[in-house]
Amino acid sequence: MTVSKAVEKSGEATRSRKDAGDSPAEALHLGELSEQLGYVLKRAQLKVFENFLRCVASLQLTPAQFSVLLLVEQNPGRNQTEIASTLGILRPNFVAMLDNLESRDLCARIRSTNDRRSHILVLTDKGKAVLTRAKKLVATKHEARLNELLGAANRDALIAMLSKIANEF
Amino acid sequence: MTVSKAVEKSGEATRSRKDAGDSPAEALHLGELSEQLGYVLKRAQLKVFENFLRCVASLQLTPAQFSVLLLVEQNPGRNQTEIASTLGILRPNFVAMLDNLESRDLCARIRSTNDRRSHILVLTDKGKAVLTRAKKLVATKHEARLNELLGAANRDALIAMLSKIANEF
DNA sequence: GATAATTGTTATGGACCATATCAAATATCG
DNA sequence: CGATATTTGATATGGTCCATAACAATTATC
Numbered sequence: 001m002t003v004s005k006a007v008e009k010s011g012e013a014t015r016s017r018k019d020a021g022d023s024p025a026e027a028l029h030l031g032e033l034s035e036q037l038g039y040v041l042k043r044a045q046l047k048v049f050e051n052f053l054r055c056v057a058s059l060q061l062t063p064a065q066f067s068v069l070l071l072v073e074q075n076p077g078r079n080q081t082e083i084a085s086t087l088g089i090l091r092p093n094f095v096a097m098l099d100n101l102e103s104r105d106l107c108a109r110i111r112s113t114n115d116r117r118s119h120i121l122v123l124t125d126k127g128k129a130v131l132t133r134a135k136k137l138v139a140t141k142h143e144a145r146l147n148e149l150l151g152a153a154n155r156d157a158l159i160a161m162l163s164k165i166a167n168e169f
Numbered sequence: 170m171t172v173s174k175a176v177e178k179s180g181e182a183t184r185s186r187k188d189a190g191d192s193p194a195e196a197l198h199l200g201e202l203s204e205q206l207g208y209v210l211k212r213a214q215l216k217v218f219e220n221f222l223r224c225v226a227s228l229q230l231t232p233a234q235f236s237v238l239l240l241v242e243q244n245p246g247r248n249q250t251e252i253a254s255t256l257g258i259l260r261p262n263f264v265a266m267l268d269n270l271e272s273r274d275l276c277a278r279i280r281s282t283n284d285r286r287s288h289i290l291v292l293t294d295k296g297k298a299v300l301t302r303a304k305k306l307v308a309t310k311h312e313a314r315l316n317e318l319l320g321a322a323n324r325d326a327l328i329a330m331l332s333k334i335a336n337e338f
Numbered sequence: 339g340a341t342a343a344t345t346g347t348t349a350t351g352g353a354c355c356a357t358a359t360c361a362a363a364t365a366t367c368g
Numbered sequence: 369c370g371a372t373a374t375t376t377g378a379t380a381t382g383g384t385c386c387a388t389a390a391c392a393a394t395t396a397t398c
Contacts, residue, residue: 028255031243032304037315038221038232040328041214043257043335048207051338063207064385074200081345086197088212093386095347109346117345117394135201146206149337150330159209161319161327166212168318169220233354250376262355264378278377286363286376 055141056134064089065101066138069131072107072121079118080109106130224310225303233258234270235307238300241276241290248287249278275299 033039052063061069064087071083084094098121101107106127109119123131146155202208221232230238233256240252253263267290270276275296278288292300315324 028240028244028247028251030255031239033236033239033243034332035328036236036239036307037312037324037328037331038214038217039236040331040335041210041217042232044331044338045207045210045214046257047335047338048210052207063211067202067205067208070200070202070205071197074202075197078197079345082197086199088215090387091346092348092388115345115395119346138205143206145338146334149333154326154330155206157323158327158330159204159206161323162206162209162213163203164318165315166209166216169213169216169314248376259356260377261357261379284364284376288377 051145052138052142056137059130059134059137061130061134064097066131066134068097068101069106069123069127069134073123073128073131076122077120079112079115079120081118083121101127220314221307221311225306228299228303228306230299230303233266235300235303237266237270238275238292238296238303242292242297242300245291246289248281248284248289250287252290270296 049063052066056066067087068083071087072078075083080094080098081091084091089097098107098109102109105124108122108124110122112118112120150158218232221235225235236256237252240256241247244252249263249267250260253260258266267276267278271278274293277291277293279291281287281289319327
């Protein structure tokens, strides 16, 4: 079948031109797309990041920055390579990120005395304070919204399944 | 507490320098990160996209391109703006995407006779054939892997929760 | 002690995303 | 009707994120 014939078979001629009778321009059918894991996953991720940004807007933290602060707090004495790699961030790209956090006095690089190539990462006092406030905001606004939407049990099941996918897919 | 004092309290001095006794450089603790919805969601999404790309590598289709083909097939007679916006793609960015698909003869733009501003999108015969093959690959390789990992019931529950998040968060 | 590997860094290019702007076509309204 | 506004596809452009190569300083290996 040619393209020109295909267009005749489509419902185009009857609907376009701003819907002659002012009918409400019906929404498109997602079809199999709404069952595609990747599609639904991506859209959910965008919404969650968007919501996260709003919830911690007062602290000016992105999800990635939040994850760095959390990981540095949880793992004192680690260097840039270690922190970056466990977050899936490539070392070159981690440099600008740290420059940012350091310029805002949220964390600091400290030359290691054992291996003078590496920089040990530490949270500053301000960084600890900001992280504490961020955790609170995330818990009371962000995660609370999720529980409200799914219920605690479903939330746990969701996280478990996503972790499984992230680790074993 | 100052930064210099903080580093003394960290476990740095005892572990760095390639772990004196060749001990296996213990993995970092994710801590609260493994419970963060956004973190786990993002990592799962990356893995799923990665797997998708491998599964349909023979057809050279990205998840975004696959979604365009699916949506065009499901909604004949729609124009660029309609297809792009339901996929969350901005019109300017959709142009290059279509240029690509059209240059590969997978879909075609057809000037609408009703509204000569708009381009109706249609799958070519080759586009239909490729989409059919892609669906088969996705079903037998990609989605099958998901079922194997979670089971059909859990898979459905996961998709449902992600849809809910994507639509109502 | 010569060579290899590691760490942080810079430079660079690609992919994706967002905004402003434009010409052509159409819609709206006096 | 005709002037003005809106819509559509397109271009240009800038930002962010991601990936690779290369480099100097330092350390490991042989």
